[in-house]
Amino acid sequence: MGFHCSHVFSAHHNPKNFLSLSPVAAMQREDKVRVPHVLTVAGSDSGAGAGIQADLKACASRGVYCSTVITAVTAQNTAGVQGVNIVADEFVAEQLNSVLSDMRPDVVKTGMLPSIGIVKVLCQSLKEFPVGALIVDPVMVSTSGDVLAGPSVLDTFRQDLLPMADIVTPNLKEASALLGGVSLETVADMRSAAKSIHDIGPRNVLVKGGDLPDSLDAIDVLFDGKDFFEFRSSRIKTPNTHGTGCSLASSIAAELAKGSPMISAIKVAKRYIESALSYSKDIIIGNGCQGPFDHLLKLKNNEPRLHRQRPFDPTDLFLYAVTDSRMNLKWGRSITDGVKAAIEGGVTMIQLREKEADTRDFLEAAKACLEICRFHGVPLLINDRIDVALACDADGVHVGQCDMPASVVRTLLGPEKIIGVSCKTPEHAQQAYLDGADYIGCGGVFPTNTKENNLTIGLDGLKTVCLASKLPVVAIGGIGISNAHSVMDLSVPNLKGVAVVSALFDRESISTETQKLHRVLTESTTSIR
């Protein structure tokens, strides 16, 4: 700590001291991972659709660290720009010094550079602290038509900044402004503009044709000084395009920081923007005519309360129905019919265990079951198939000792989803807890024909695991109306209920059997709730 403090205090006087690590600090870094890093030098957008905020989100989404130097603070929303407060040149210089001297970004990406002084201090800083690549997004006019960098800055752009750039990414208006107002209406015009801008000095020029009239696709043209490349993506009908320019440039910067060559970086960045726009095409933020999009592809999950997953409640394990494709086939039922009947009978949790189903059929069935379960407030988990759970946004998964480790599942599914792990020993239960599971399934309590070669641990085995477990437990294996009470009567802490396959699904009436079992559990001498 002392080491860090002394450097923070000395930074203003001698920023280069940041770089001289003590041998101890250097050693501490040996086994650490250095992450790709983009520094964005841009303006703040209070509406957070564009500028610094878009850059941060785009880089985070692409898995790259992003530091920020703020050149202006704008008062901005989905209707337009209401005010701009330009940061003093000296303070932009100080921010640049702080970041570049210590954090050594791989790539610098520029956005709004609203004054000649700011462009000059940036060029000076980059000469002092060279970086792997410089991406210049020549932001001049906001998408709402407001001027963000006046014509007076253009000369400094052309003379000082563009010759240092690895790539410059103008839209049609910006390309035209850089070239003194030429008209750009066709792909051929874009090509010739890219060539002329290249003559100013940047190594690559990407002219973005999003505003090109009469074009079904969004066409961008790259000139690398030798060849032309065209990038096409489908034009997504949405008002939520505010910040696409900033985000594209940041995403290119992010890919370059990861070590991609220029063409792959542009391709990946364009694909990312296209998917994010398509995902966000119907979201509503603000009342203006151009909304932001969802860089992290998460906002749409905020469905109405009825359709949203609720937090895991251990009492959901009380009567846990596990489906079986063979039993459904035997009784001529669809998965959804089985699920509906079990819910009608009073189950408190459902797991789709469809070992034989084709992936596509399984996914479709899972989506349909999820709709039914969300409507009734019953959590729906998927057995084994993390991919299916992710694809249908199920409430969670159940995995066994030979399936994907729960720690990996947790990383893939995130903190909110429910994860259950099959355990037969206290050691399994301890590991499930450490791996971030929410509950354990413990069995086979009794012999079963449903799962081949399943080890029966008996009531004693169940008791041992329950006593050792730090997680709630659901008992499984050969449990039905005739023996459920003996499980409940164990009256051990953590035992919250029973999970059942054949006693519900290998029966003529699923709902009747479910009701009967529910009654047995409720009436059992010791309430485990």
Ligand SMILES: Cc1ncc(COP(=O)(O)OP(=O)(O)O)c(N)n1
């Ligand atoms: C609630 C519950 N407990 C245990 C299991 C068994 O899971 P696993 O050991 O992975 O075996 P399969 O079900 O995949 O055959 C379960 N599914 N549910």
Ligand SMILES: Cc1nc(C(=O)O)sc1CCOP(=O)(O)O
């Ligand atoms: C899927 C499963 N897992 C078990 C375990 O011991 O982990 S026993 C089992 C099958 C449970 O089916 P039934 O209720 O028909 O006996």
Ligand SMILES: [Mg+2]
């Ligand atoms: Mg399994």
